[in-house]
Amino acid sequence: MILPRVIEIGPLNFHAYGFIIVLSIFVGWYLAKKRAKIYRIPQKIFDDPILLIPLALSIIGARLYHVLDLWSYYGRNLADIIKIQNGGLGIWGAISGMLLGFLIVAKVKNLDLLKSLDLAAPSVILGQAIGRFGNYINQEGFGPPTNLPWGVFIDPQNRPMQYLLYTRFHPTFFYEAPLNLICFILLLYLACKIKIKGQVFALYLIFYSVARTISEFWRIDTWVVDGIKIAYIFSLAAFICGVGLFYRQSQSKT
Secondary structure (H helix, E strand, C coil): CCCCCCEECEEEEEEEHHHHHHHHHHHHHHHHHHHHHHCCHHHHHHHHHHHHHHHHHHHHHHHHHHHHHHHHHHHHHHHHCCCCHHHHHHHHHHHHHHHHHHHHHHHCCCHHHHHHHHHHHHHHHHHHHHHHHHHHHCCCCCCCCCCCCCCCCCCHCCCHHHHCCEEEEEEEEHHHHHHHHHHHHHHHHHHHHCCCCCHHHHHHHHHHHHHHHHHHHCCCCCCCCCCEEEEHHHHHHHHHHHHHHHHHHHCCCC
């Protein structure tokens, strides 16, 4: 069963995709606020409008990634670029924007960037898990056709041209969501054990790059250049950065 994308209440229209994104942001924010004392980060920062900077940059980065992926369409339909209620947010673009946003916040508020990222890591991966349900509602991010009993029905207008005659597809979004939840649980557990700053965030990069590589195997709608999925390149880069950061911080022991 596909949930309605838009719920109409009188003159108001509520987009389910937007609700899920807002829910994922709120849950991540609330969790980070409750865990802030672990990293000696003042809770008052969570009520500061400056946190809108990483949020805004993550959304802009996510949309930019998607638009560049489908520039053949958006180049001819510029007005659709801002219609994020229809879906289309690339997670690697979101992560890049988020990092830039946290860098700005850390500089302005004199916060330790690595500790801030350690705090944010479990919240981010939990938000990603929740956000995958938006893919289900918008019928995006699915895999190739399948006859398996858990295959999801995709409306004809959302099917790739080569698969118009097929009805059920791999629910790739539901393959990644539990992987993200596993990463979330591991990060929460390890955050209580690891005392070296930066290593929790490093593990986030490592864990998620592996999870995304696994789920990407079933994706048929992601950015491809010369036969290579761009998501694989980002995953490899994130994995290398994560391993490098973890090792560097273990050497510094700070």
